[in-house]
Amino acid sequence: xxxxxxxxxxxxxxxxxxxxxxxxxxxxxxxxxxxxxxxxxxxxxxxxxxxxxxxxxxxxxxxxxxxxxxxxxxxxxxxxxxxxxxxxxxxxxxxxxxxxxxxxxxxxxxxxxxxxxxxxxxxxxxxxxxxxxxxxxxxxxxxxxxxxxxxxxxxxxxxxxxxxxxxxxxxxxxxxxxxxxxxxxxxxxxxxxxxxxxxxxxxxxxxxxxxxxxxxxxxxxxxxxxxxxxxxxxxxxxxxxxxxxxxxxxxxxxxxxxxxxxxxxxxxxxxxxxxxxxxxxxxxxxxxxxxxxxxxxxxxxxxxxxxxxxxxxxxxxxxxxxxxxxxxxxxxxxxxxxxxxxxxxxxxxxxxxxxxxxxxxxxxxxxxxxxxxxxxxxxxxxxxxxxxxxxxxxxxxxxxxxxxxxxxxxxxxxxxxxxxxxxxxxxxxxxxxxxxxxxxxxxxxxxxxxxxxxxxxxxxxxxxxxxxxxxxxxxxxxxxxxxxxxxxxxxxxxxxxxxxxxxxxxxxxxxxxxxxxxxxxxxxxxxxxxxxxxxxxxxxxxxxxxxxxxxxxxxxxxxxxxxxxxxxxxxxxxxxxxxxxxxxxxxxxxxxxxxxxxxxxxxxxxxxxxxxxxxxxxxxxxxxxxxxxxxxxxxxxxxxxxxxxxxxxxxxxxxxxxxxxxxxxxxxxxxxxxxxxxxxxxxxxxxxxxxxxxxxxxxxxxxxxxxxxxxxxxxxxxxxxxxxxxxxxxxxxxxxxxxxxxxxxxxxxxxxxxxxxxxxxxxxxxxxxxxxxxxxxxxxxxxxxxxxxxxxxx
Numbered sequence: 001x002x003x004x005x006x007x008x009x010x011x012x013x014x015x016x017x018x019x020x021x022x023x024x025x026x027x028x029x030x031x032x033x034x035x036x037x038x039x040x041x042x043x044x045x046x047x048x049x050x051x052x053x054x055x056x057x058x059x060x061x062x063x064x065x066x067x068x069x070x071x072x073x074x075x076x077x078x079x080x081x082x083x084x085x086x087x088x089x090x091x092x093x094x095x096x097x098x099x100x101x102x103x104x105x106x107x108x109x110x111x112x113x114x115x116x117x118x119x120x121x122x123x124x125x126x127x128x129x130x131x132x133x134x135x136x137x138x139x140x141x142x143x144x145x146x147x148x149x150x151x152x153x154x155x156x157x158x159x160x161x162x163x164x165x166x167x168x169x170x171x172x173x174x175x176x177x178x179x180x181x182x183x184x185x186x187x188x189x190x191x192x193x194x195x196x197x198x199x200x201x202x203x204x205x206x207x208x209x210x211x212x213x214x215x216x217x218x219x220x221x222x223x224x225x226x227x228x229x230x231x232x233x234x235x236x237x238x239x240x241x242x243x244x245x246x247x248x249x250x251x252x253x254x255x256x257x258x259x260x261x262x263x264x265x266x267x268x269x270x271x272x273x274x275x276x277x278x279x280x281x282x283x284x285x286x287x288x289x290x291x292x293x294x295x296x297x298x299x300x301x302x303x304x305x306x307x308x309x310x311x312x313x314x315x316x317x318x319x320x321x322x323x324x325x326x327x328x329x330x331x332x333x334x335x336x337x338x339x340x341x342x343x344x345x346x347x348x349x350x351x352x353x354x355x356x357x358x359x360x361x362x363x364x365x366x367x368x369x370x371x372x373x374x375x376x377x378x379x380x381x382x383x384x385x386x387x388x389x390x391x392x393x394x395x396x397x398x399x400x401x402x403x404x405x406x407x408x409x410x411x412x413x414x415x416x417x418x419x420x421x422x423x424x425x426x427x428x429x430x431x432x433x434x435x436x437x438x439x440x441x442x443x444x445x446x447x448x449x450x451x452x453x454x455x456x457x458x459x460x461x462x463x464x465x466x467x468x469x470x471x472x473x474x475x476x477x478x479x480x481x482x483x484x485x486x487x488x489x490x491x492x493x494x495x496x497x498x499x500x501x502x503x504x505x506x507x508x509x510x511x512x513x514x515x516x517x518x519x520x521x522x523x524x525x526x527x528x529x530x531x532x533x534x535x536x537x538x539x540x541x542x543x544x545x546x547x548x549x550x551x552x553x554x555x556x557x558x559x560x561x562x563x564x565x566x567x568x569x570x571x572x573x574x575x576x577x578x579x580x581x582x583x584x585x586x587x588x589x590x591x592x593x594x595x596x597x598x599x600x601x602x603x604x605x606x607x608x609x610x611x612x613x614x615x616x617x618x619x620x621x622x623x624x625x626x627x628x629x630x631x632x633x634x635x636x637x638x639x640x641x642x643x644x645x646x647x648x649x650x651x652x653x654x655x656x657x658x659x660x661x662x663x664x665x666x667x668x669x670x671x672x673x674x675x676x677x678x679x680x681x682x683x684x685x686x687x688x689x690x691x692x693x694x695x696x697x698x699x700x701x702x703x704x705x706x707x708x709x710x711x712x713x714x715x716x717x718x719x720x721x722x723x724x725x726x727x728x729x730x731x732x733x734x735x736x737x738x739x740x741x742x743x744x745x746x747x748x749x750x751x752x753x754x755x756x757x758x759x760x761x762x763x764x765x766x767x768x769x770x771x772x773x774x775x776x777x778x779x780x781x782x783x784x785x786x787x788x789x790x791x792x793x794x
Contacts (some may be wrong), residue, residue: 001036002071002072002073002708003058003068003069003071003072004032004039004059004072005029005057005058005071006029006030008059008061008065008336013033020632022425027130029240031050035050036073037073037075039095040073040094040095041075041093041117042105042114042117042121043122050079054101055101056422057071057097058069058099068241069099070096070097070100071096072096072271074093074094075094076090077092077093077534078090078146083124084120086108087119088108090109091107092106092109092705093105093107093117094106094107095118105117117665122165136594151566182453182495182497184630186488190487195469197218229309238407256594302420327420327784330783331687349481356600375587380787387776392773402763408759409756409760412752412755412756413756413761415752416749416752416753416756419745419749419752420749422745423745430739430742433734434599434735436733437728437732438595439533440724440728440731441728447724448721449580450717450720451714451717453719454713454714454717455714455770456577457710457713458710458714459712460706460710461703461706461707461710464703465700468699468700472693472696472700475692475693475696479690481531482682482685482686485682486683488660489675489678490679493526493675493676495508496523497506498547498571498573498675499523499525502545502569502570502571503547503572505567506549506563506564506569506572509567510560519551519552519553519555520553520556520560521549521613522549522551523547523548523552523674524542524545524547524550524620524673525547525550525673525677527550527676528597528612528617528676529607529609529676529680530531530607530608530677531606531607531677532677534600534603534606534626536665537651538603538607538626538647538650539651541624542673543574545620546673548573549571550574550575550577550616551576552576552577553572553576553577554576554578556576557576575619577615580615580619581619582615582622583623584620584622584623585602585625590602591718592639593625593636596636597632598627598635599627599632600622600625600626600649601625603622603625604621604622605622606621623644623645624644624646624647625640625644625645626646626648627647627648628648629648629649629650630648630650630652632648632653632664633646635653636654637658643658649663654655704707
């Protein structure tokens with residue numbers, strides 16, 4: 001003993017041959033030894049072991065010792081005489097119980113079941129059912145027991161309990177086998193009924209298998225052909241892909257070359273622009289040089305012209321002087337010719353000649369001073385002409401530059417006007433696209449809402465279809481359940497299952513033997529049609545009468561009784577219809593009781609029986625009243641003088657004379673008497689469910705059509721939405737393109753306006769320079785004209 005009650009330490013108790021006594025003061029644990037033995041022999045009642053629960057068997061601890069977590073008892077027996085059916089000289093039976101509630105059993109330290117321990121102890125006289133352990137008061141209990149209970153003691157002592165247990169176990173197995181056979185018969189019957197449909201189904205399955213094999217072969221062939229086509233298409237696609245890849249490579253190479261060429265051209269363009277700019281500068285410089293050269297040439301020509309005029313003037317002056325010299329020479333000659341003549345006069349004229357020479361010298365001197373002034377004036381005139389030529393050259397340059405700038409301004413203005421027109425058109429086009437985009441956005445929102453609505457309609461249709469489908473499934477399950485219950489009850493009714501064994505055997509014999517069938521109607525329970533709410537009350541009221549067999553006469557009953565006796569089938573009560581004496585409650589008494597609260601009616605009036613058997617129903621239930629409750633039954637019994645049997649709906653009974661019966665029933669709602677009514681109710685329920693299924697299936701078809709329509713509408717809406725989104729995306733891309741183009745045009749217009757303003761500033765500057773040059777040119781012309789006047793006067 002270890003951890004059991006007051007034994008915290010392992011304790012060994014040896015029970016030798018003879019008598020072993022255990023003595024000690026009260027509370028020392030003497031009784032705990034016998035409790036340990038009894039507990040080790042698999043006692044399951046804690047109260048017999050003087051405890052409240054099984055955990056009380058474990059040592060609970062003291063102030064000095066802690067509590068144990070488990071209790072264990074090992075019983076070791078001498079098996080040299082083979083008291084136990086084990087081939088061991090010693091047999092140990094162990095039991096261990098933990099505080100967690102787990103219990104373990106061992107035989108010779110090998111884990112086993114409680115059943116194995118009880119089986120080992122059967123017919124050994126050591127078991128709990130025997131009296132190898134006799135406690136206090138047990139002798140008085142044995143003496144006061146009934147003879148049947150005392151017999152168990154002798155059975156245990158004589159060793160026949162094992163055989164009775166085996167017999168009971170065999171009978172239980174036999175009963176289960178009978179039930180299984182009955183179930184097998186039901187299954188066979190069901191299979192026989194299903195054989196025809198199954199045969200047809202098998203034929204259909206065979207046909208289906210053949211067609212399926214043919215279909216699979218055709219499908220495989222078709223799939224093979226499709227695979228070939230797909231492989232061919234894949235090969236073509238691969239070739240096309242390779243070609244496209246090569247073309248892509250070529251295109252990329254060409255694009256690279258084009259990009260390189262574009263880069264080169266951009267570089268060349270940049271170089272050309274630089275060259276053009278330098279050429280433009282050189283051109284401008286050459287233009288200036290050309291203007292200078294032209295001015296210089298004009299000045300040279302003007303100087304040449306002045307030189308030629310001066311030469312002409314000098315030639316004229318030379319001619320004049322030569323003429324004068326000629327005149328003077330002629331005069332000298334004349335004078336020389338006349339010298340001789342005038343020699344005389346020479347002297348007289350020498351004074352006058354001297355005077356003339358002095359006058360001539362004075363004239364020549366005055367002529368040289370005038371020519372010097374004239375040369376100075378001409379040189380000043382030449383300088384002014386050079387200045388005028390330079391001013392005219394600047395004037396021509398300013399005029400050319402002004403003309404160039406004016407042409408550039410006109411070109412830029414024309415281009416600006418074109419850009420403004422393009423800008424206005426781009427703004428108008430952008431506004432149109434923006435308005436179109438807003439319309440498309442609104443339409444897109446409408447289409448999305450329509451798509452959502454169609455989706456909601458489709459989801460609602462799916463949910464409705466799912467609900468209807470679930471309803472159909474539930475109804476079909478209910479129909480199958482009722483059909484199964486109806487079929488089961490019908491087979492039970494046909495096989496008279498549930499009736500007493502003699503009744504069942506007799507009815508099966510009557511079914512197979514035609515000579516016994518004459519005059520037999522059947523068990524009373526199978527002839528009644530009882531309302532569902534009264535099934536329990538009528539079943540209780542009939543009691544064993546439900547097993548009574550209804551026949552036509554006493555002779556038929558006599559014949560059947562003889563058959564039962566010959567076949568040793570047992571006893572059966574018969575109800576010969578011709579011999580029954582009916583003592584039905586009178587209408588007056590019923591009318592008196594009908595006013596009572598809770599009065600339902602006379603049982604024979606509330607149920608139905610097969611036509612022609614009304615006297616049998618009156619005989620069985622003609623003096624049974626039905627009330628709503630036990631209280632109502634008590635009141636009705638008091639008023640009727642307790643002369644009738646009264647049954648409540650819950651199965652409580654008031655017997656004539658005042659005795660009562662009632663309480664709980666063994667989980668039954670209706671017994672044999674309610675079985676036919678239940679079968680008919682199941683048939684009606686199944687028909688109603690079939691009608692509901694037909695109606696709901698029509699609703700299912702309508703809902704399916706609605707779902708298809710909703711799905712089609714949703715698909716159409718989604719297609720339109722997709723198309724509208726594509727149009728919207730195109731319009732949005734167009735809007736962005738036009739917006740970018742508008743931005744570019746605005747930038748171009750701004751740049752051109754800036755360039756035009758700059759050109760206008762340059763034109764104004766050139767115009768001012770031109771006007772200054774004109775003023776200088778006019779001033780120089782005036783100075784030259786003044787000098788010309790002075791030269792002319794000189």
